[in-house]
Each structure stands twice: as structure tokens, then as C-alpha cells.
Amino acid sequence: xxxxxxxxxxxxxxxxxxxxxxxxxxxxxxxxxxxxxxxxxxxxxxxxxxxxxxxxxxxxxxxxxxxxxxxxxxxxxxxxxxxxxxxxxxxxxxxxxxxxxxxxxxxxxxxxxxxxxxxxxxxxxxxxxxxxxxxxxxxxxxxxxxxxxxxxxxxxxxxxxxxxxxxxxxxxxxxxxxxxxxxxxxxxxxxxxxxxxxxxxxxxxxxxxxxxxxxxxxxxxxxxxxxxxxxxxxxxxxxxxxxxxxxxxxxxxxxxxxxxxxxxxxxxxxxxxxx
Amino acid sequence: xxxxxxxxxxxxxxxxxxxxxxxxxxxxxxxxxxxxxxxxxxxxxxxxxxxxxxxxxxxxxxxxxxxxxxxxxxxxxxxxxxxxxxxxxxxxxxxxxxxxxxxxxxxxxxxxxxxxxxxxxxxxxxxxxxxxxxxxxxxxxxxxxxxxxxxxxxxxxxxxxxxxxxxxxxxxxxxxxxxxxxxxxxxxxxxxxxxxxxxxxxxxxxxxxxxxxxxxxxxxxxxxxxxxxxxxxxxxxxxxxxxxxxxxxxxxxxxxxxxxxxxxxxxxxxxxxxxxxxxxxxxxxxxxxxxxxxxxxxxxxxxxxxxxxxxxxxxxxxxxxxxxxxxxxxxxxxxxxxxxxxxxxxxxxxxxxxxxxxxxxxxxxxxxxxxxxxxxxxxxxxxxxxxxxxxxxxxxxxxxxxxxxxxxxxxxxxxxxxxxxxxxxxxxxxxxxxxxxxxxxxxxxxxxxxxxxxxxxxxxxxxxxxxxxxxxxxxxxxxxxxxxxxxxxxxxxxxxxxxxxxxxxxxxxxxxxxxxxxxxxxxxxxxxxxxxxxxxxxxxxxxxxx
Numbered sequence: 001x002x003x004x005x006x007x008x009x010x011x012x013x014x015x016x017x018x019x020x021x022x023x024x025x026x027x028x029x030x031x032x033x034x035x036x037x038x039x040x041x042x043x044x045x046x047x048x049x050x051x052x053x054x055x056x057x058x059x060x061x062x063x064x065x066x067x068x069x070x071x072x073x074x075x076x077x078x079x080x081x082x083x084x085x086x087x088x089x090x091x092x093x094x095x096x097x098x099x100x101x102x103x104x105x106x107x108x109x110x111x112x113x114x115x116x117x118x119x120x121x122x123x124x125x126x127x128x129x130x131x132x133x134x135x136x137x138x139x140x141x142x143x144x145x146x147x148x149x150x151x152x153x154x155x156x157x158x159x160x161x162x163x164x165x166x167x168x169x170x171x172x173x174x175x176x177x178x179x180x181x182x183x184x185x186x187x188x189x190x191x192x193x194x195x196x197x198x199x200x201x202x203x204x205x206x207x208x209x210x211x212x213x214x215x216x217x218x219x220x221x222x223x224x225x226x227x228x229x230x231x232x233x234x235x236x237x238x239x240x241x242x243x244x245x246x247x248x249x250x251x252x253x254x255x256x257x258x259x260x261x262x263x264x265x266x267x268x269x270x271x272x273x274x275x
Numbered sequence: 276x277x278x279x280x281x282x283x284x285x286x287x288x289x290x291x292x293x294x295x296x297x298x299x300x301x302x303x304x305x306x307x308x309x310x311x312x313x314x315x316x317x318x319x320x321x322x323x324x325x326x327x328x329x330x331x332x333x334x335x336x337x338x339x340x341x342x343x344x345x346x347x348x349x350x351x352x353x354x355x356x357x358x359x360x361x362x363x364x365x366x367x368x369x370x371x372x373x374x375x376x377x378x379x380x381x382x383x384x385x386x387x388x389x390x391x392x393x394x395x396x397x398x399x400x401x402x403x404x405x406x407x408x409x410x411x412x413x414x415x416x417x418x419x420x421x422x423x424x425x426x427x428x429x430x431x432x433x434x435x436x437x438x439x440x441x442x443x444x445x446x447x448x449x450x451x452x453x454x455x456x457x458x459x460x461x462x463x464x465x466x467x468x469x470x471x472x473x474x475x476x477x478x479x480x481x482x483x484x485x486x487x488x489x490x491x492x493x494x495x496x497x498x499x500x501x502x503x504x505x506x507x508x509x510x511x512x513x514x515x516x517x518x519x520x521x522x523x524x525x526x527x528x529x530x531x532x533x534x535x536x537x538x539x540x541x542x543x544x545x546x547x548x549x550x551x552x553x554x555x556x557x558x559x560x561x562x563x564x565x566x567x568x569x570x571x572x573x574x575x576x577x578x579x580x581x582x583x584x585x586x587x588x589x590x591x592x593x594x595x596x597x598x599x600x601x602x603x604x605x606x607x608x609x610x611x612x613x614x615x616x617x618x619x620x621x622x623x624x625x626x627x628x629x630x631x632x633x634x635x636x637x638x639x640x641x642x643x644x645x646x647x648x649x650x651x652x653x654x655x656x657x658x659x660x661x662x663x664x665x666x667x668x669x670x671x672x673x674x675x676x677x678x679x680x681x682x683x684x685x686x687x688x689x690x691x692x693x694x695x696x697x698x699x700x701x702x703x704x705x706x707x708x709x710x711x712x713x714x715x716x717x718x719x720x721x722x723x724x725x726x727x728x729x730x731x732x733x734x735x736x737x738x739x740x741x742x743x744x745x746x747x748x749x750x751x752x753x754x755x756x757x758x759x760x761x762x763x764x765x766x767x768x769x770x771x772x773x774x775x776x777x778x779x780x781x782x783x784x785x786x787x788x789x790x791x792x793x794x795x796x797x798x799x800x801x802x803x804x805x806x807x808x809x810x811x812x813x814x815x816x817x818x819x820x821x
Binding site: 180181 | 629639692712
């Protein structure tokens with residue numbers, strides 16, 4: 001594939017994501033102040049000293065935004081990727097093997113989904129030790145129930161196609177059928193779902209943070225920063241809008257890239273030919 | 276001829292569309308290039324050609340309709356002297372369903388499943404205010420009788436799913452005839468039907484056209500069918516008119532090379548192998564059922580000799596595809612045995628060894644769905660090579676090239692996706708995939724029934740060539756007797772899950788016949804004017820239940 005085939009919208013998305021990654025990786029070098037450092041008054045205006053002003057505790061908002069990119073990006077992305085890996089693998093296994101395996105997995109999935117996600121997360125996170133890996137895993141497992149539903153539905157449609165039957169006739173194992181025959185034909189709906197789920201992950205993370213079970217203060221994350229500063233809006237302080245805007249921008253960037261990938265995966269000619 | 280006998284007159288019709296190739300400017304392409312014909316009252320014109328010939332497009336243009344994105348760019352379509360292409364939208368609405376009606380290929384898809392047939396048949400007549408509900412019902416009853424539908428009085432009370440495919444197609448013809456139109460466009464009305472059903476529908480349509488004195492455009496790809504029903508025939512190819520003349524002239528004295536090829540397409544014959552003793556596949560007293568209740572196969576026994584072809588013939592629902600699934604192990608049999616190379620095969624797919632699987636390959640009817648659309652031709656053909664023989668890298672590539680040569684396609688197709696191939700090419704790739712396993716037996720499940728006649732002939736010739744070269748045996752499932760004559764050494768005729776007749780070709784196709792084989796053989800349209808009448812004389816419309 002050539003670079004010039006990538007449409008402008010996808011470039012915007014790619015650049016946005018790369019920028020976020022750049023900030024996340026080099027945060028200590030770029031940020032003018034420390035993540036937890038109280039440097040000024042509460043909710044100071046934007047100035048040359050504090051480019052984006054200060055937050056509800058007088059910490060530099062820009063610095064916290066930059067550090068926040070680390071946790072937000074890492075946790076949301078890792079949770080989404082993990083939830084899709086779990087969801088796709090299990091749902092495809094269920095769709096391909098059918099019978100008792102399908103029943104057990106599907107009913108277990110129903111069971112998981114019958115408990116409200118937030119309450120489930122609160123209970124589990126309250127019991128388990130507070131650590132970022134456990135947070136990611138819990139988010140991923142809860143999210144994977146949705147992916148499972150979608151994955152099983154799309155995989156069932158493909159699993160009855162004759163080319164899958166032809167693969168079975170050849171004697172192929174389940175792994176080949178799942179990853180080589182079915183997955184490439186179900187990428188489009190799954191990618192579209194990924195774009196959505198990623199945005200939800202960021203929101204879910206911020207919800208958990210707000211309830212004190214997500215990212216633990218004083219560590220910064222964008223969702224948490226919205227919650228921290230939301231009271232400022234009443235006084236005309238824009239501090240909450242900045243991390244909010246960043247979340248929106250990141251979600252849009254991810255979806256721009258997903259849209260482009262979607263166009264490629266929905267093409268039956270390997271992305272050549274039909275535009 | 277005086278103008279008032281001319282019902283439809285198409286003059287220099289040009290139809291185009293705009294395509295949008297990526298990275299290039301949009302281009303206008305022509306789909307129909309200046310076609311002209313005349314149709315008189317009460318006559319039938321057959322439009323014939325392969326897919327993409329523009330025959331349906333012309334048919335729809337006669338109703339002033341263009342399918343998505345298609346534009347009528349030039350010419351005139353005169354109906355009773357009036358150019359219907361120049362009509363306003365409301366003028367066109369008055370025309371369609373009243374003066375010009377349409378019969379689609381798939382009646383099952385064209386009827387609304389939620390309404391009774393009778394209501395749908397008279398709907399257009401009522402909408403156009405052509406008759407009262409009483410009159411319309413009367414006319415529908417008359418048409419049901421003319422079309423030979425069973426219980427015409429109550430037929431209209433049924434829902435589309437309660438009648439068979441052949442009946443549904445006739446109901447659709449009744450729907451088209453109901454408003455007493457001047458012109459009917461038939462778009463491949465019998466293509467999706469079994470031969471035994473097709474003949475009934477053909478006879479019914481012909482009878483109804485004569486009875487109601489309507490003119491018709493009859494679109495099909497089967498020259499033998501159109502020869503029975505048309506007065507004139509126009510042969511089309513790639514939007515150009517190839518030949519236009521009376522049915523008699525086209526069938527008996529075709530002028531153009533292409534028409535001759537179409538007329539002669541069923542001439543292929545294979546000499547039957549004499550020695551059929553070296554048995555490779557033997558099916559003994561096999562029964563099978565879906566879900567344990569509904570028995571599809573009853574006590575089926577047949578054999579196939581090495582390097583030869585066994586044709587299994589029968590109409591839809593006769594269990595011929597099910598038999599193939601039993602042989603492959605996809606549907607485990609409930610009674611009997613399947614022996615292969617003298618060894619009894621385990622009934623279920625999972626119990627069979629990789630070598631068993633390799634030796635029996637299956638070619639599907641629809642090559643479209645039988646190949647993963649996300650894999651290139653190279654990957655599709657290459658996988659069995661890696662899977663069974665462990666070939667990789669250069670050796671694999673060389674063997675793929677060899678196979679691509681064998682199916683007469685060449686190396687250039689290596690990187691293509693199935694969506695970038697034509698129907699015939701797709702089926703060739705499917706054949707190459709089967710061959711890649713170096714099988715002893717290939718089960719062919721109607722591999723040519725979705726293809727145009729000339730393309731299908733090419734596939735059959737290829738299969739025969741490959742049999743000669745590799746000594747592979749075929750079980751060839753088909754409903755087309757002409758194909759059976761062309762390729763089979765032995766034949767099994769199936770009806771309702773039972774083998775009706777089995778033996779070497781010369782014996783099966785020679786009298787005395789049982790009733791069903793007789794019906795089947797007589798139902799295959801022959802490239803001959805007056806065949807339909809001749810057949811109908813010898814057999815009453817007793818199978819109107821179809």
C-alpha cells in the first residue's frame with residue numbers, strides 16, 4: 001500500500017493519535033511542571049506561565065493533560081484491545097464449535113451481562129488490589145461480553161458459508177477456520193465496534209476514577225480531570241472543557257482511522273479497484 | 276408492414292451508465308449500443324444472450340425503466356406509436372402495470388410473503404382502476420385456469436409460501452396478464468426451475484399468451500427454451516445485436532459464428548467407458564436423514580469405476596446433493612456403508628483421516644460462496660498444497676503455476692481476489708483447488724448450472740481434459756440431461772431420495788424407461804422448433820401440480 005492512498009481524514013486521525021502517543025511517551029520531558037505539583041492558585045486563567053491555566057487544586061493543567069495522556073491512552077487502549085481479543089476468540093470458538101461449548105460460553109456471557117457493568121466493576125475492583133493491570137483486565141473482561149455478542153452473531157453468518165465448509169472438508173483445525181477463514185470476513189463490523197468501544201472505555205475509566213476505583217489520585221487521567229474541574233464551569237472556568245475536548249478529539253481520531261480501515265476491509269478486492 | 280400492427284418499436288436504443296474507477300475521472304460506458312426491433316400484437320420476441328449481454332436492460336427499457344444508475348442515452352421506444360421514453364413520471368406510472376407488465380426471474384422474491392396471491396394478482400388492475408374488484412377476481416380465476424393452476428377457485432386464497440416454485444412463477448404470469456396488458460416482459464421466468472417444472476410453466480405461458488393475444492418479450496439465456504415460445508429471436512452480445520431473425524432461421528440456419536456456437540453448445544458427447552469393473556467408490560444401501568426425523572435418502576446403492584464419471588440426475592429435492600454430503604462425511608449416514616478404494620469410510624467427517632479427506636474433493640455449485648473472498652487465488656489454491664503436502668516457497672509457487680496452467684488461466688491470476696474474476700474463472704479456480712489435493716474422486720455439485728452455456732461448456736471440456744490427464748473420477752450432480760450425455764459413463768436417476776434407475780449410460784438412456792426417467796428425458800428442451808408441442812401431445816398436463 002502506498003502512502004498517497006491514505007485519505008486526508010485518515011491522516012488527521014493518524015497524526016492525532018501519534019501526537020497523543022508522543023505526549024504520553026515523552027511526558028516528563030515536555031511537561032512544564034510535575035504531574036502532582038501544586039504551582040499556583042486554584043483555577044487560574046490561561047497565561048504565559050500556565051498555558052492552559054490551573055486546576056481545582058492549583059496544579060498546572062497543561063502538565064496534567066500531558067501526563068494524563070499516558071494513563072488515558074494506555075488504559076483505554078489496552079482495555080479495548082484486550083476485550084476484543086478475549087471477545088473475538090471466545091465468540092468465534094463458540095460459533096465454530098457450536099453445541100455444548102457454544103451453550104456454556106453464551107449462557108455464561110448472558111450471566112455476565114445480566115449484572116450492571118458499573119456495579120460489577122465496583123464490586124470486583126473493591127475486592128481486588130488497586131493496580132493498573134487489574135483495572136485494565138476488569139474493564140476488558142466486562143467489555144468483552146459486548147464484543148462476544150457481536151462476534152458470535154457475525155461469525156455465525158460466516159461460519160455457515162461454503163468456503164468454511166470447504167475448509168472443514170479439507171480437515172482444517174478450528175484455529176485456522178477462526179483466524180484465516182472467518183476473522184478476515186468479519187473485520188468490518190468488529191472494527192466499527194472497536195471505534196465505539198474505545199470511546200466508551202475512556203468514559204468508563206473516567207467514571208471509575210470519579211468513584212475512586214479507577215486511576216487513583218493524584219495520578220492524572222483525562223476523564224478524572226473533567227470530573228475534578230466540572231464545578232468550575234459554574235464560575236466560567238473552562239478547565240473541565242479542555243480534558244473533555246481532548247477525549248473527544250482522541251475518540252474522533254481513532255474513529256477516523258477506523259473508518260479508513262473499514263473502507264479497506266469491506267473491499268473484496270484487497271483495497272484496489274473499488275474506492 | 277402498416278404501422279398499426281406494430282405494438283412495440285424500438286429504434287436505435289442506446290443505454291449507458293457512468294462508472295467511477297478509483298483515481299480516475301468518471302467514465303461513461305455503453306451497455307446497449309443501438310439496438311432496434313419491432314414487435315407485433317400477439318407475437319413473442321425472444322431476447323437471448325449470456326450475462327452482461329444487456330438483454331434484461333433492454334427488456335426494462337421497454338417499460339421506460341432503467342435499473343440503478345442506468346441511463347437511456349439515445350433512441351426511441353415506441354409503444355403504439357408513442358415514445359414512452361419521453362413520458363412524464365405520471366405518464367410512465369399509468370403505463371406500467373397496465374399496458375406493460377413484467378415477470379421477474381425469481382417469483383419467490385417478487386411476491387410479498389405477507390399477502391394472499393389472489394390479492395397481489397389483481398392489485399395492479401385495481402390500482403389503475405381498470406376493473407372492479409369483482410371483474411378482476413373473475414379475470415384472475417380465468418387466468419388461473421388458463422395457466423393450468425390446481426384448484427383455480429381457491430388458488431388465490433393461498434400465500435406465496437404455500438405453493439411450489441413452478442406455481443408461483445405461473446401466478447406471477449397471471450399477475451402480469453391480469454390488467455390485460457398489451458406487452459409483457461418475461462425476464463428469465465423458468466431459469467430457476469427444474470426441467471420437469473419448466474416445461475409446464477413454458478406450456479402455460481405459451482398457452483396464456485396465445486389465449487390473451489398479448490405481445491411478449493421473452494428474455495433468457497437458453498436458446499432451446501426461447502425456440503419453443505418465440506416467433507422472432509434476437510441474439511445479443513455485450514450490448515450489440517448479433518443476429519435478428521425468425522426463430523426458425525436462427526435455430527436452423529444461423530448466420531453468425533456466435534449464434535452457431537450457441538446452437539451447437541449441447542452437441543458435446545462422450546463415448547462411454549466399456550470396462551466399469553475397477554470400482555473406486557461404492558455406496559451400499561445408504562440412508563440418511565436431517566435431524567434424525569426427516570429421511571432424505573432411502574436405501575441408495577451405486578458404484579463408480581476409477582477414472583470415470585457417474586452422473587446423478589434428478590430435480591431439486593431429490594436428494595442428489597445430500598448424497599454428495601454423505602459421501603464427503605458432512606452428513607453422517609444412518610444406515611449402509613460408503614466404501615472408497617475398497618475401504619469402508621467412517622461415516623462422520625471428524626473420524627476420517629487427512630488422507631481420506633484429501634482423496635475426496637468437492638466442487639460447489641456457487642463458486643462465489645465456495646471461496647473465501649478475502650483470499651487471493653494463490654492463497655486459495657496454495658492452501659491444500661501446504662496442508663496436505665507441506666509445500667512452501669518456490670516449490671509451492673511452481674505447483675500453483677502448474678495448476679493455473681492446467682485450468683487454462685495462467686500466472687497473471689495469482690494475486691487476484693475472487694471478486695476480480697468472472698463466474699467461469701471462479702469455477703476454474705475452484706477446480707484447481709480441488710485438483711491441488713491430488714484427489715482420486717471429485718464430487719461436482721452442479722458446477723455449471725449457474726454459468727452461461729458457452730462458459731459451462733468450457734468448464735465441462737476442462738473437467739474432461741483433466742480426467743484424461745489425471746485419471747480422476749467424478750461424481751457429477753446435475754439436473755441437465757444434456758450435460759449427462761456429454762460427460763457421463765454411468766448414470767443414477769434420483770427421485771425423492773431413492774435411486775430410480777442406475778447403470779451404464781447406454782442402458783439408462785435406452786428404453787424401456789420408468790415413468791420418471793421418461794418424464795425427465797422428455798422435459799429437456801431441444802434445440803428444435805415445435806418440440807414443446809410435440810412433447811405436450813404425448814403427455815397430458817398431468818403434472819400441473821408442479
